[in-house]
Amino acid sequence: MDYDVKDLGLADQGNLKIEWAERTMPVLRLIKQRFQREKPLQGIRITACLHVTTETANLAKTLKAGGADVRLCASNPLSTQDDVAAALVKHEGIPVFAIKGEDNKTYYDHIESAIGHKPHVSMDDGADVVSHLHSKRKELLKHVIGGTEETTTGVIRLRSMAEKKVLRFPVISVNDADTKHMFDNRYGTGQSTLDGIVRATNRLVCGSTVVVAGYGWCGRGIAMRAKGMGADVIVTEIDPMKGLEAVMDGYRVMPMEKAAPIGDFFITVTGNLKVIRKEHFAVMKDGAIVCNSGHFNVELDIPALEKLSKKKRQIRPGVDEYTLNGGRRVSLLGEGRLVNLATAEGHPSSVMDMSFANQALGAEYIVKNHKMLEKKVYPVPTVIDKEIARLKLAGMGMAIDKLTKEQEKYLASWEMGT
Structure with a gap:
């Protein structure tokens, strides 16, 4: 074989x-x-x-x-x-x-x-x-x-x-x-992404600012889990409906350029490329942690981060620390690949x-x-x-109700009103 x-x-x-x-x-x-x-x-x-x-x-x-x-x-x-x-x-x-x-x-x-x-x-x-x-x-x-x-x-x-x-x-x-998508993307990605971040960094999520790029099913799950762990969650979006939904769900919504200087953790889940770019890395605070939970690492402009940096070292397994001009440090998890699988078990x-x-x-x-x-x-x-x-x-040992004949007839009819 x-x-x-x-x-x-x-x-x-x-x-x-x-x-x-x-x-x-x-x-x-x-x-x-x-x-x-x-x-x-x-x-x-x-x-x-x-x-x-x-x-x-x-x-x-x-x-x-x-x-x-x-x-x-x-x-x-x-x-x-x-x-x-x-x-x-x-x-x-x-x-x-x-x-x-x-x-x-x-x-x-x-x-x-x-x-x-x-x-x-x-x-x-x-x-x-x-x-x-x-x-x-x-x-x-x-x-x-x-x-x-x-x-x-x-x-x-x-x-x-x-x-x-x-x-x-x-x-x-x-x-x-x-x-x-309603379960794997939301509950699976939500839990496993935070699991990967915590395993890689051993940092406290509670009290930190977590920036989630993208509010699809994966983004919803990650934001939910981060909030449940006590984080202040910021969502970035390009879709006004999803942005509005994130606001109604209790999160702050803003462009990445405004979120970049204040985030402690950054997580991309958009399916697009260069969601976090040179101009965002350039203004991140010292100690910012960046990762991706979308399928490809192109969501992060890693070549731009490399150019901005004067030094790179692996400070922990799965954690590459980039020292930018001026001494600020930005850490990248799992080479920008799926953090829930690169530093955890999915x-x-x-x-x-x-x-x-x-x-x-x-x-x-x-x-x-x-x-x-x-x-x-x-x-x-x-x-x-x-x-x-x-x-x-x-x-799971759970059961749901079944419609009665009368209920089936009611739902199928137009004659029966209030």
């Missing part, structure tokens, strides 16, 4: 962590049990470019249980858990190509290895496999029947491809599922349970319906979304 991981000797340790995560992933467990019986992915080759974590490992095992030939590579150079990668290779026989801290060349070599089996289905977190297939390996596109996409940044890229008529196969936007497994349930069922949907789908980005079908929510509630 072809693979490239750091050390197979880490496999047993990784296996225990995968088992621990699985205990709070009841929805994916139920899907895996059905997949083992029905084999809906039999003979399907899947290339998954995802964060190689314990939760992803349970998704890979589920896809394999469904009959798929799965290959896995990392969607971010710093997000791989090396023991998990080793466990999948040694104990599950799943080819993995991922090493934490890999350089840019190795990253793309690993994507090449992951698509070496000529995939039928792509499974992305950031659209790097789709982009690579369309730009570098066009000859493999004839094998691909569809794909799934996990994250906001990837969906933005794919919708751009679809609008320009260059997307060559249908893609299910897992990110648009309510059971993904989302809690109970949240990823729903996201990866969407991935598994999205892949099954593509296999069953690809001949009827156009070459564009589709939302997760509502019936799948609601079934995942139902299963999650059941897994």
